[in-house]
Amino acid sequence: MALVSTTACGGGGDSDARSTAEPSPTSIYGLEDEDTGQTITPEPVPSWDEQSRDDATQAADRAMELYARPGVSQSTWAGELAPLMTAQAQQDYSYVDPVAIAATKVTGPATIVEEPSPQVVHVSVPTDVGTYTVLLIRQGQNEPWLVSKFTLPEGLN
Known part of the structure; x- marks a missing residue:
């Protein structure tokens, strides 16, 4: 003879019970962090404008100037480039030897070629x-x- 249990795993009780807890509190300034109690002010949703485009081209120019320096030590190269990179890119490029970089200087202005978002x-x-x-x-x-990736010119490996 087999016994069948009708209680749900994890302590039994009514499996159809719904939480009646109030949602996280809010303030007139934003949401409140449940763990710290601090008010979180939401960031504005990014949008494209001339300032965003200018900032992007300047960031790319500056990053490329620091990237294209095969004459500096690896630690100097990585240390000076890191603040301009995402955390993942910092890891991805942490072992690059600047001696292996073919470019030695930026020769013209940066231009936006694609704006996916x-x-x-x-x-x-x-x-x-x-x-x-x-x-x-x-x-x-x-x-x-922040730089996520440098892609080599066509023909360079």
Whole structure:
């Protein structure tokens, strides 16, 4: 003879019971963090405007200037470039030896080549060995553009 249990795993009780707890408290300034009790002010949703575009091209120019320096030590190269990169890119590029970078200087202005969203942009930056594409991302409208990836010019490996 087999016994069948009708109670749900994890302590029994009514499995159809719904929580009647109130949602997280809010204030007139934003949401309240349940763990810390601090008010969280939501960031504005990013949008494209001329300032965003200017900031993106300037960020790509600056990052490429720091990237294209095969004459500096690896620690100097990585340390100076890191603040301009995402955390993942910092890890991805942490073992790059700058001696292996063919470009030695930026030779023209950066230009936006693709704007898939207000948080992602592809910028071309001409160098002495061809045009690199710099992938930049930002978390919010007032956040800086950070390098996610440098793509080599066609023909370079």
